[in-house]
Amino acid sequence: MSESFLKIKGIRKEYGPVVAVHDVNLDVRRGEFLTFLGPSGSGKSTTLYILAGFENPTKGDILLNGRTLLSTPSHKRNIGMVFQRYTLFPHLTVGENIAFPLKVRRKSKAEVDSRVREMLRLVRLEGFEDRKPAQMSGGQQQRVALARALAYDPPVLLMDEPLSALDKKLREEIQHEIRRIHQQTEVTILYVTHDQEEALRLSDRIAVFSKGVIDQIGTGPELYANPRTRFVAEFIGDSDFISCHLLSSDNGQATISLGDKAIFERIPVHGQAATGRKAALMLRPERIRLGRSNGAGKGLSATVNDITFLGNNVHVTTQISANETLSVRLPFGHEAISGLSRGDHVNLEFDPGAAHVFC
Numbered sequence: 001m002s003e004s005f006l007k008i009k010g011i012r013k014e015y016g017p018v019v020a021v022h023d024v025n026l027d028v029r030r031g032e033f034l035t036f037l038g039p040s041g042s043g044k045s046t047t048l049y050i051l052a053g054f055e056n057p058t059k060g061d062i063l064l065n066g067r068t069l070l071s072t073p074s075h076k077r078n079i080g081m082v083f084q085r086y087t088l089f090p091h092l093t094v095g096e097n098i099a100f101p102l103k104v105r106r107k108s109k110a111e112v113d114s115r116v117r118e119m120l121r122l123v124r125l126e127g128f129e130d131r132k133p134a135q136m137s138g139g140q141q142q143r144v145a146l147a148r149a150l151a152y153d154p155p156v157l158l159m160d161e162p163l164s165a166l167d168k169k170l171r172e173e174i175q176h177e178i179r180r181i182h183q184q185t186e187v188t189i190l191y192v193t194h195d196q197e198e199a200l201r202l203s204d205r206i207a208v209f210s211k212g213v214i215d216q217i218g219t220g221p222e223l224y225a226n227p228r229t230r231f232v233a234e235f236i237g238d239s240d241f242i243s244c245h246l247l248s249s250d251n252g253q254a255t256i257s258l259g260d261k262a263i264f265e266r267i268p269v270h271g272q273a274a275t276g277r278k279a280a281l282m283l284r285p286e287r288i289r290l291g292r293s294n295g296a297g298k299g300l301s302a303t304v305n306d307i308t309f310l311g312n313n314v315h316v317t318t319q320i321s322a323n324e325t326l327s328v329r330l331p332f333g334h335e336a337i338s339g340l341s342r343g344d345h346v347n348l349e350f351d352p353g354a355a356h357v358f359c
């Protein structure tokens with residue numbers, strides 16, 4: 001992974017009055033696994049279709065190794081695709097499906113046969129060569145689709161929600177396979193999903209889409225630890241937002257008050273910070289420390305509302321004011337939970353770096 005070899009420059013796409021993509025800019029590195037993550041309608045698929053050549057942008061350009069792709073028709077772009085709806089040819093066998101893009105490229109029979117065997121090995125489907133797609137499970141079919149897309153060694157592979165039709169267990173299994181295949185082939189992958197867990201599991205970097213633009217791009221841990229917008233904070237990881245007052249802000253760090261007395265300092269602040277204004281404090285449930293209240297704690301006073309057992313975690317909902325709650329997640333067996341019950345008074349603390357203020 002080094003130099004930028006795929007560049008998306010100022011892409012905009014209008015469908016009549018609908019602006020599907022406003023202004024998307026992206027530098028993709030060779031060998032990178034980059035995921036477009038965002039809610040339905042945020043412009044992920046449209047951006048991918050423009051890369052594939054199924055759609056033309058209203059504005060902007062796409063460069064592969066410094067040369068525009070827009071003048072090259074879709075079938076000549078040499079880009080692999082695995083789409084949820086871009087299914088296998090039902091009348092061809094698995095082997096014939098994988099061989100198809102090679103035959104189109106007029107490869108010799110010996111080359112086709114050896115490449116089909118290699119691809120079947122890569123997706124761990126040796127022995128399935130003569131089956132028809134209908135005789136295979138959904139997960140196996142997607143692995144064949146992956147083999148077919150990779151057969152001619154494309155520099156870039158586009159995947160649009162390829163696993164959305166599969167159940168959770170199978171999805172995880174194929175995610176694992178996709179990761180292994182990416183590491184083995186070093187193909188550059190652009191992957192679309194609206195599932196944050198899938199994005200975090202697979203990607204080197206994630207581009208978070210919102211309303212036709214990329215709100216933020218970074219590795220999973222970067223987006224989780226340093227979300228620049230409230231939207232990204234809500235989309236990656238779990239979070240609660242409570243209202244606070246901004247007392248002062250300096251150099252990207254804020255001092256805030258919560259309720260009447262609790263004051264917190266050095267909290268990263270985002271947006272147009274205006275002293276004296278109301279803002280939203282974001283906290284992750286797993287970054288809050290919960291202790292028994294002795295009335296002298298320097299954190300937030302709260303009352304336990306509910307305790308839910310979730311397997312390896314325990315989720316504690318606390319009431320911090322008449323109409324605001326805050327969730328705390330603790331590992332099962334944590335000493336803070338032992339003997340804890342509804343109605344107990346507790347003290348909640350967090351490190352300044354574990355919180356964010358959004359104005």
Ligand SMILES: Nc1ncnc2c1ncn2[C@@H]1O[C@H](COP(=O)(O)OP(=O)(O)OP(=O)(O)O)[C@@H](O)[C@H]1O
Binds near residue numbers: 019020038043045
């Ligand atoms: N052919 C089209 N004609 C008109 N509007 C379209 C067309 N294709 C997409 N749109 C609109 O553009 C916006 C972005 O759509 P797009 O499919 O790119 O979003 P997405 O993030 O991929 O969503 P999903 O996860 O639901 O596929 C949506 O508002 C959609 O309705």
